[in-house]
Amino acid sequence: xxxxxxxxxxSKGYGLGENxxxxxxxxxxxxxxxxxxxxxxxxxxxxxxxxxxxxxLNRPDKGTLWIDDIDVYGLSGEKMADFRREYIGFxxxxxxxxxxxxxxxxxxxxxxxxxMAVQEQRQRAIALLERxxxxxxxxxxxxxxxxxxxxxxxxxxxxxxxPPLILADEPTGALDSQMGEQxxxxxxxxxxxxxxxxxxxxxxxYLRYVSQAAYLKDGRLQxxxxxS
Amino acid sequence: MTLWxxxxxxxxxxxxKAIILTVGLFLATSISVALFSASKAMREEVADSFDLIGANxxxxxxxxxxxxxxxxxxxxxxxxxxxxxxxALQKIRTIANAESIARVAPKVLGHIxxxxxxxxxxxxxxxxxxxxxxxxxxxxxxPRGGADILIGENLAAEKGWHTGQSIDLNGKTFRIFGQLVPxxxxxxxxxxxxxxxxxxxxxxxGKLSFIEVSALCSTCPIDDITAQIGTVLPGSQxxxxxxxxxxxxxIVDRFTTLSLVVGAVxxxxxxxxxxxxxxxxxxxxxxxxxxxxxxxxxxxxLMQMLLSEVALLTIPAGAAGYLAGLSLSRWAAPIIVxxxxxxxxxxxxxxxxxxxxxLLGLTASLVPAWRGASKDPVEAMRML
Ligand SMILES: Nc1ncnc2c1ncn2[C@@H]1O[C@H](COP(=O)(O)OP(=O)(O)OP(=O)(O)O)[C@@H](O)[C@H]1O
Ligand SMILES: [Mg+2]
Numbered sequence: 286x287x288x289x290x291x292x293x294x295x296s297k298g299y300g301l302g303e304n305x306x307x308x309x310x311x312x313x314x315x316x317x318x319x320x321x322x323x324x325x326x327x328x329x330x331x332x333x334x335x336x337x338x339x340x341x342l343n344r345p346d347k348g349t350l351w352i353d354d355i356d357v358y359g360l361s362g363e364k365m366a367d368f369r370r371e372y373i374g375f376x377x378x379x380x381x382x383x384x385x386x387x388x389x390x391x392x393x394x395x396x397x398x399x400x401m402a403v404q405e406q407r408q409r410a411i412a413l414l415e416r417x418x419x420x421x422x423x424x425x426x427x428x429x430x431x432x433x434x435x436x437x438x439x440x441x442x443x444x445x446x447x448p449p450l451i452l453a454d455e456p457t458g459a460l461d462s463q464m465g466e467q468x469x470x471x472x473x474x475x476x477x478x479x480x481x482x483x484x485x486x487x488x489x490x491y492l493r494y495v496s497q498a499a500y501l502k503d504g505r506l507q508x509x510x511x512x513s
Numbered sequence: 514m515t516l517w518x519x520x521x522x523x524x525x526x527x528x529x530k531a532i533i534l535t536v537g538l539f540l541a542t543s544i545s546v547a548l549f550s551a552s553k554a555m556r557e558e559v560a561d562s563f564d565l566i567g568a569n570x571x572x573x574x575x576x577x578x579x580x581x582x583x584x585x586x587x588x589x590x591x592x593x594x595x596x597x598x599x600x601a602l603q604k605i606r607t608i609a610n611a612e613s614i615a616r617v618a619p620k621v622l623g624h625i626x627x628x629x630x631x632x633x634x635x636x637x638x639x640x641x642x643x644x645x646x647x648x649x650x651x652x653x654x655x656p657r658g659g660a661d662i663l664i665g666e667n668l669a670a671e672k673g674w675h676t677g678q679s680i681d682l683n684g685k686t687f688r689i690f691g692q693l694v695p696x697x698x699x700x701x702x703x704x705x706x707x708x709x710x711x712x713x714x715x716x717x718x719g720k721l722s723f724i725e726v727s728a729l730c731s732t733c734p735i736d737d738i739t740a741q742i743g744t745v746l747p748g749s750q751x752x753x754x755x756x757x758x759x760x761x762x763x764i765v766d767r768f769t770t771l772s773l774v775v776g777a778v779x780x781x782x783x784x785x786x787x788x789x790x791x792x793x794x795x796x797x798x799x800x801x802x803x804x805x806x807x808x809x810x811x812x813x814x815l816m817q818m819l820l821s822e823v824a825l826l827t828i829p830a831g832a833a834g835y836l837a838g839l840s841l842s843r844w845a846a847p848i849i850v851x852x853x854x855x856x857x858x859x860x861x862x863x864x865x866x867x868x869x870x871x872l873l874g875l876t877a878s879l880v881p882a883w884r885g886a887s888k889d890p891v892e893a894m895r896m897l
Contacts, residue, residue, distance in 0.1 A: 337891050342807055363811045370809020381804045381894060385526040386519075393514035395808045406514055442808065 295348030326501035374443030376453035389423040433464035541783030542834025548772035551846035596720040608741035622722040623715035636711020653691030787877035795885035803893025815886035831870030
């Protein structure tokens with residue numbers, strides 16, 4: 286397996302002067318293609334910050350990130366947007382669906398800025414909604430769906446562009462345990478299909494679904510564990 | 514899914530603000546268009562009135578002896594050597610401001626005797642004279658040939674002449690094509706004929722008694738024209754009669770200034786409205802914009818979306834604003850200035866007002882749209 290993602294000494298702080306908070310310190314992380322990595326650690330340890338940095342949604346104060354041999358922070362703002370579109374699928378705890386677009390439209394959204402025929406977009410989005418178990422609910426608006434269903438729409442949206450890397454920030458955080466398990470099973474399937482996934486989670490029970498766990502504390506990477 | 518689908522859904526969701534923005538810009542455009550087209554129509558109407566008022570420059574030979582009176586201008590027909598020459602007509606057309614000269618009307622004046630009584634003959638160019646003296650009301654025909662004459666009411670009564678009659682003057686036959694409805698001036702006693710005929714009849718070949726010029730002085734300073742004519746015609750006295758229009762021009766000038774001020778204020782108010790509405794919708798949409806950025810929309814995609822939304826609303830606002838504004842000025846302009854003004858529909862101006870409305874809308878949205886599109890997506894998504 287080749288290395289998909291590699292960071293070199295990534296540091297990030299927030300605020301100025303006395304209010305300065307160090308969120309991440311000199312993170313060196315390497316993720317192989319096809320891994321399912323869990324990011325665990327106490328609240329405030331820097332998990333979300335690291336995830337946004339890995340997805341090129343944010344820039345660090347120091348350090349480098351290579352994904353597929355691209356120096357991500359070397360890209361200009363617009364190129365970085367193109368990079369996110371092609372390489373990253375984000376899934377958030379708060380779902381972050383567009384409230385006035387239907388489930389189907391939300392899934393098609395990342396394709397809107399690609400020159401893809403609308404018919405092809407629809408076919409792809411409908412197939413994905415079926416895959417995440419939402420057949421027949423394509424035309425519902427987000428508020429007409431349960432939390433678990435909204436999360437499934439968000440997952441379908443994250444993979445519609447066939448990105449090599451999925452970054453999920455506590456995707457089960459807003460769901461009850463049963464729904465959480467179902468979502469984890471869905472991620473497991475995606476992993477088996479070959480997707481590389483990095484997921485922040487608080488729930489150590491879910492480590493049984495993943496192949497690796499990275500432990501963060503006070504902005505530092507403590508260890509990376511293989512899970513069989 | 515295309516950017517247009519997103520724009521459509523977004524507009525549908527925020528239809529109230531969309532309507533306020535459209536109506537606001539519609540009002541701003543219609544007020545500006547109404548004022549602009551009314552003042553433009555008035556300015557054109559004043560320019561046209563120079564024709565209506567008639568000559569605004571008169572040219573007479575310089576002389577001492579005063580014996581004949583016509584239209585307030587005293588002339589001495591006996592001193593034929595001091596008269597103007599035919600060439601003067603061409604010379605006037607050579608001045609620097611020649612393009613402002615609408616009409617050059619020659620006049621040949623003299624007395625003849627008919628049935629033992631003196632008759633004052635005025636030789637004119639009918640084509641110019643009838644255009645310049647729009648207040649003339651003529652009963653009868655249009656002049657058809659060189660031998661056609663026009664007579665004043667008093668003269669007709671005195672002589673017992675009537676329209677259509679042929680009369681003999683110094684052995685030549687003339688046909689009366691029309692009679693002048695009384696104007697209350699000297700004109701009621703005069704006999705008008707073609708100026709070439711008058712020159713023959715009065716033995717004044719190649720000579721002119723005076724010349725009237727009508728210049729379009731909304732496009733030029735009349736004093737310059739007067740001076741220029743004085744230079745090409747030495748030995749003549751060139752006088753501008755401009756008082757008549759000055760007062761009206763003053764009203765129109767003041768109205769034009771007022772229109773510009775009100776139009777500018779309206780445009781600024783319209784832009785402010787757009788700025789506030791767009792700022793507030795973009796603030797509401799900060800999170801949305803952050804989501805779009807996170808899934809790979811470029812800043813430029815967001816700008817394109819936000820500005821297209823504004824453009825989509827401003828196009829109908831501009832078009833409807835033009836229609837409403839023009840209708841308003843067609844109705845109101847004649848009442849405001851007490852003038853018989855016509856405000857024509859104008860495709861170019863319609864396009865221009867749509868263009869300006871869109872441009873103002875986009876300009877006012879540029880800063881809030883840029884701010885929204887540039888916001889840090891991580892921060893943006895934290896928003897509720
Ligand atoms: N926008 C911000 N401004 C200031 N400080 C921030 C900001 N975002 C995060 N931080 C700080 O950076 C540190 C890491 O935050 P981060 O959100 O990455 O933690 P986390 O591990 O995801 O926590 P949680 O498990 O509670 O989600 C924290 O101390 C947090 O207070
Ligand atoms: Mg977090």
